[in-house]
Amino acid sequence: xxxxxxxxxxxxxxxxxxxxxxxxxxxxxxxxxxxxxxxxxxxxxxxxxxxxxxxxxxxxxxxxxxxxxxxxxxxxxxxxxxxxxxxxxxxxxxxxxxxxxxxxxxxxxxxxxxxxxxxxxxxxxxxxxxxxxxxxxxxxxxxxxxxxxxxxxxxxxxxxxxxxxxxxxxxxxxxxxxxxxxxxxxxxxxxxxxxxxxxxxxxxxxxxxxxxxxxxxxxxxxxxxxxxxxxxxxxxxxxxxxxxxxxxxxxxxxxxxxxxxxxxxxxxxxxxxxxxxxxxxxxxxxxxxxx
Numbered sequence: 001x002x003x004x005x006x007x008x009x010x011x012x013x014x015x016x017x018x019x020x021x022x023x024x025x026x027x028x029x030x031x032x033x034x035x036x037x038x039x040x041x042x043x044x045x046x047x048x049x050x051x052x053x054x055x056x057x058x059x060x061x062x063x064x065x066x067x068x069x070x071x072x073x074x075x076x077x078x079x080x081x082x083x084x085x086x087x088x089x090x091x092x093x094x095x096x097x098x099x100x101x102x103x104x105x106x107x108x109x110x111x112x113x114x115x116x117x118x119x120x121x122x123x124x125x126x127x128x129x130x131x132x133x134x135x136x137x138x139x140x141x142x143x144x145x146x147x148x149x150x151x152x153x154x155x156x157x158x159x160x161x162x163x164x165x166x167x168x169x170x171x172x173x174x175x176x177x178x179x180x181x182x183x184x185x186x187x188x189x190x191x192x193x194x195x196x197x198x199x200x201x202x203x204x205x206x207x208x209x210x211x212x213x214x215x216x217x218x219x220x221x222x223x224x225x226x227x228x229x230x231x232x233x234x235x236x237x238x239x240x241x242x243x244x245x246x247x248x249x250x251x252x253x254x255x256x257x258x259x260x261x262x263x264x265x266x267x268x269x270x271x272x273x274x275x276x277x278x279x280x281x282x283x284x285x286x287x288x289x290x291x
Contacts, residue, residue: 005265007256008215008241009272012093016212019085020229021099021106024218024244028079028263030072031103033218049194052186053127059184064172066187067142067149070135073102073121078109081217084266086110091274095211098204100219100226102189115204117196117225119189128183138175138185145173196225208233216242218262221250230254 011017023033051058078086086109088094097106097114102121106114124138125131143149149172177183190196208214214233221227221242227250233240234253241256242248243265251257258265 004256004258005268008243008258008265009269011213011239011241011256012088012215012269012273014212015093015095016210017088017094017215018207018211018213019088019094019097019099019215019217020219020226021085021097021101021217022219022221022226022244023101024220025081025085025099025262026076026079026101026103026105026218028081029076029103029105031076046192049191052191053184060172060174061169063142063174063185064169067139067146067172070121070139074135076103076105078105079263081262081266082106082109082111084270085217087270087274091270093273094215096207098207098226098229102187115200115207117190117200117204119187121187121189123188124185125188126177126180126183127186128177129180131177131179131183132188133178135187141175141178145175146171190225204229205232208238209236211238213239213241216240216244216248216250216254217266218244219248219250220244220246221248 023031027033047058047062052062053059082105085094085097085106089097089111097111098117099106099114100117102116102118104116104120104122122135124133124135175185177185208229209232211233214230216226216230219226221230230240230242230250230253239255240250240253241258242250242254243258243260243262245259245261247259
């Protein structure tokens with residue numbers, strides 16, 4: 001594996017790198033991924049946009065589960081992998097981060113710029129009037145509407161959707177938009193089956209096309225939402241390095257492939273290529289609200 005890490009380090013050393021990260025980067029922060037070693041896809045089907053908007057019962061169920069599950073995301077701290085990416089950015093080796101994650105941990109670790117491809121759980125949007133509010137404000141309203149609501153959470157998806165029994169869901173009371181009073185509230189994230197805003201996609205393509213290399217971290221690249229950037233890079237002759245536990249659907253496009261824990265590989269890369277510097281210690285330090 002050392003020789004392979006050497007190859008990744010060689011790509012990074014030239015700078016001009018764009019990182020594309022997935023849920024596997026946040027597992028060391030206690031947030032499970034969908035398809036990797038801690039994956040939950042086989043026991044918990046992610047919410048789809050069609051179900052959320054078209055089925056009131058599914059929407060009710062989602063908000064009951066998310067009200068509790070979001071707290072796991074909000075309390076999570078950046079891990080050594082996030083910190084290493086931030087160090088590589090400060091060392092002028094990584095130009096930007098495109099993340100498929102909605103947990104805000106790259107920003108909490110000090111990375112900038114970060115393009116949140118699928119949005120962020122820190123915000124809520126009204127599908128009726130378009131009002132956008134902070135998730136902690138909605139959390140306050142939901143706590144007031146559901147005094148004493150609590151339940152044991154068996155598992156949490158990367159999008160903060162937790163497993164709850166039907167009887168627990170039935171006790172939960174959701175709320176509507178506080179501005180227009182009737183609008184449907186939705187976390188400001190891209191659900192499965194929903195389209196990523198075209199301007200955001202275009203911005204990511206621009207970053208990839210200007211990159212000297214693309215580094216994929218913790219993503220199986222199963223869905224086209226992220227894989228398209230790897231395909232674009234390969235078509236343009238831009239080297240692609242993939243660090244992920246398990247195979248990915250982008251392996252055929254990779255110049256370098258490392259199958260190893262990110263918590264081991266990324267700090268080693270950062271230590272080799274950048275001097276150590278103080279890091280953002282917590283989400284609170286970076287101004288990220290806690291649940």
